[in-house]
Amino acid sequence: MKRLGAIAVAISMIAGVSLSAPANAAKQTLTIWATGGDADAAVMKAAGKAFEDANPGVTVNVQAISWGDGYAKVLAAAAAKKGPDIFTGGLSWGISAGNKGALADLRTLGVASYVQPKVPSQIYKALVGYKATKVYAVPFDLTLMMMFYDTKTMAKAGITAAPKTVAEFNDAAAKLKDAGVATPVYNEWGNADWLGYFSWLYSMGGSLYDATCKVTINNAKGVAALTQYKKLYSDFGAPKPGVADWSMNDNIKKGAYGIGFSGNFQASSYYTYYKDYKDWTVAPVPAAAGSKSVAFIGGRGISVMGYASKSQQALSAKFIKTLYDRSVVRQMNLVGAAQNAIFLSPVISNADTIDAYPASVLKTIKSQLADAQGPPNCNGWEDSQAGVTTALQSFLFGSASAQEALNEAASVMKSKL
Amino acid sequence: MKSEISSVGPQAIGKKGFRRFSETGISTYLMLSPFVLLFIVFSVYPVLASLRLSFMRYNAICNPDQAPCGSVGFGNYATLIFHDDRFHKALSNTVLYVIGAVILGMIASLSLALALQEDTRANRILRVIFFLPSVTSGIAVVLVWGWVFRGDGVGLLNAFLNIFGVAPIEWLATTWMAIPILIFMSIWGGAGFGMILFLAGLNSIPAMYYEAAVIDGAGPRQRFRYITLPLLRPVMVYVGITGIIGAFQIFEGVYLLFPTSVGSIGGLRDMALMIVPYLYDSGFNKFRLGYASAIAWILFAIIFLVSMINLRITRSLEDLK
Numbered sequence: 001m002k003r004l005g006a007i008a009v010a011i012s013m014i015a016g017v018s019l020s021a022p023a024n025a026a027k028q029t030l031t032i033w034a035t036g037g038d039a040d041a042a043v044m045k046a047a048g049k050a051f052e053d054a055n056p057g058v059t060v061n062v063q064a065i066s067w068g069d070g071y072a073k074v075l076a077a078a079a080a081k082k083g084p085d086i087f088t089g090g091l092s093w094g095i096s097a098g099n100k101g102a103l104a105d106l107r108t109l110g111v112a113s114y115v116q117p118k119v120p121s122q123i124y125k126a127l128v129g130y131k132a133t134k135v136y137a138v139p140f141d142l143t144l145m146m147m148f149y150d151t152k153t154m155a156k157a158g159i160t161a162a163p164k165t166v167a168e169f170n171d172a173a174a175k176l177k178d179a180g181v182a183t184p185v186y187n188e189w190g191n192a193d194w195l196g197y198f199s200w201l202y203s204m205g206g207s208l209y210d211a212t213c214k215v216t217i218n219n220a221k222g223v224a225a226l227t228q229y230k231k232l233y234s235d236f237g238a239p240k241p242g243v244a245d246w247s248m249n250d251n252i253k254k255g256a257y258g259i260g261f262s263g264n265f266q267a268s269s270y271y272t273y274y275k276d277y278k279d280w281t282v283a284p285v286p287a288a289a290g291s292k293s294v295a296f297i298g299g300r301g302i303s304v305m306g307y308a309s310k311s312q313q314a315l316s317a318k319f320i321k322t323l324y325d326r327s328v329v330r331q332m333n334l335v336g337a338a339q340n341a342i343f344l345s346p347v348i349s350n351a352d353t354i355d356a357y358p359a360s361v362l363k364t365i366k367s368q369l370a371d372a373q374g375p376p377n378c379n380g381w382e383d384s385q386a387g388v389t390t391a392l393q394s395f396l397f398g399s400a401s402a403q404e405a406l407n408e409a410a411s412v413m414k415s416k417l
Numbered sequence: 418m419k420s421e422i423s424s425v426g427p428q429a430i431g432k433k434g435f436r437r438f439s440e441t442g443i444s445t446y447l448m449l450s451p452f453v454l455l456f457i458v459f460s461v462y463p464v465l466a467s468l469r470l471s472f473m474r475y476n477a478i479c480n481p482d483q484a485p486c487g488s489v490g491f492g493n494y495a496t497l498i499f500h501d502d503r504f505h506k507a508l509s510n511t512v513l514y515v516i517g518a519v520i521l522g523m524i525a526s527l528s529l530a531l532a533l534q535e536d537t538r539a540n541r542i543l544r545v546i547f548f549l550p551s552v553t554s555g556i557a558v559v560l561v562w563g564w565v566f567r568g569d570g571v572g573l574l575n576a577f578l579n580i581f582g583v584a585p586i587e588w589l590a591t592t593w594m595a596i597p598i599l600i601f602m603s604i605w606g607g608a609g610f611g612m613i614l615f616l617a618g619l620n621s622i623p624a625m626y627y628e629a630a631v632i633d634g635a636g637p638r639q640r641f642r643y644i645t646l647p648l649l650r651p652v653m654v655y656v657g658i659t660g661i662i663g664a665f666q667i668f669e670g671v672y673l674l675f676p677t678s679v680g681s682i683g684g685l686r687d688m689a690l691m692i693v694p695y696l697y698d699s700g701f702n703k704f705r706l707g708y709a710s711a712i713a714w715i716l717f718a719i720i721f722l723v724s725m726i727n728l729r730i731t732r733s734l735e736d737l738k
Contacts, residue, residue, distance in 0.1 A: 069701075071702065072701050072702060072704070075476070075477060075478065075704045076477070078477075078478045079477035079478050099485075100476045100478045100479065100704065101478050101479050102478050192685065239568070239569070239587075239590075240568070240587055240590035240685060241590060241684075241685060242568060242587075242589040242590045242675065242684070242685075243567075243568030243569055243587045243589070243590045382703075383703065386503065386682070386698075387502075387503065390503070390686055390687050393685055393686045394686060397592070397685060397686060398592075398686060
């Protein structure tokens, strides 16, 4: 009898294991590396929670990785074939890591065709290599270069409206200087490098490359834009990198800074830390007469790792598609608004889900997004950036002429094509 | 080692167990084996692997023997030596830094050693104070220097100068100041360690030489020139060579003090770009591991060459004597 009992227990245990096996097999964990801080990871977790609710048995594990070494970590994970299923990172990481063989093709996963019609073409294009047959990343969120200022500081200097043209900007900066503003102009994002120059270049009709990836940075429009960019430092007191106080927002609030160029993440910061301060606002970057204001657009792309199994890649694709859903974006923004990490979706109409921004700021963001440009998708751009920045600085702070500096930059870009 | 083993061999005959095992020397190899194994796995193999990689295009993801990776022969070396302007800038910056940091560092160390040579209570305390930076975390020290050299009015040095009405100076954004600042930081951080080595050297010089020199009428300068300096030469060679090796490998100061702009490293106009930060940027930001390996081997060749020249010169001086 005892033996029978033991056999019965053994059989029931085996049966239990075999019965529970399918349930275990159905469980899947999606690991995501979110580039940025803990707040960015929290925003992604909100999307993960929505995905978990809609897909019982799926667990979404989100980990933050820093901007500084995020790209290296992703490549190290690819080399070791161990790490996340999905990662978010710089817009150009997808092209660069994808060409190294680290990432899955999002066309075959059905993500590219799903996302492409939803986002502005100039933003989508920035993540797909020129003449590429594969898509390694799609836009996850956006960061938009804008002009920040305090309306009272401007009014004190006799400026009644935000400068729209380059000439109006120069006039306004001169007035701010004459009015005793300690730092009339401040470049917070991309200070004295290619990124800071980018918006001036494109808003004055120039470009880094043309549509066929021929280098165009050193034409007459490029020279005019660089000459204008230098004025920020030589005429309007813009501090060099590594010099100024870190807090642009605080200095604009105090009236110590006149006009600050930075990304929409500063708008999030105003919302989080300066809730009672109502005099700040934003405007599009100035453009040459007759040209459109074309701001640099950065942000993050999202990619699927190439080493992930087919089932993990399929689940990853399913998850990525939800990130363009208005209700998911709203959940992400509810979390982001509380943590200085407002999520600007690449689907422009989803910007309406951001309750945290004043209506005027939201309007500027939406209008600027329509004409913004992402980084070039030409071969070798990632490797050219350092050389281009050094060349630009040889004019900004050195003895080279604008034409010589841009010829040097063009030479670097051509050598990497 | 072989003769040692054979010499104990006959005596070991007849002995049993652990004693015999121990005396034949096998135990020596067994006890050394954990270290040797780790040394081979973590030092010898990576060094040889990096030599192989230096002749390849490799990004850690692709198969090293297949396109887009694969052998490039001396391509990486040729690009670095003949075409890479940033490497040339890094090399010239590093050479300037090494010359400044090593020479001025040795002068500072020797001066401190001479000043604090006498064994008094005050000197013992001062020696500890000067030695402290050597045992402080390098990164913490660099971050503090970053606060000192901040370019706006909040920077400690600028705040101090402001008391005398001096306008804020852009210490870390003025191209010609980058290398002097790094040299200064190096001297501040390393002079105490050099001082200890020089003190040991000074204390090993027999006092009778100085006594005889005084009797012969030699003044302090002559005693320093003809007794102290020649007898300190072995210490100077050691301090010099280790200083050169350390200076060529400067990294934290550049990485932390000179802000990395978008896609770059080394500060404004590459004013502080040095070889190891450039190696790091190539290898671990851009994952051009073959190229970075070639930089590492060029750096090794330079350090090896400079050390050999240093040794040869000091040996020649010894021969002249």
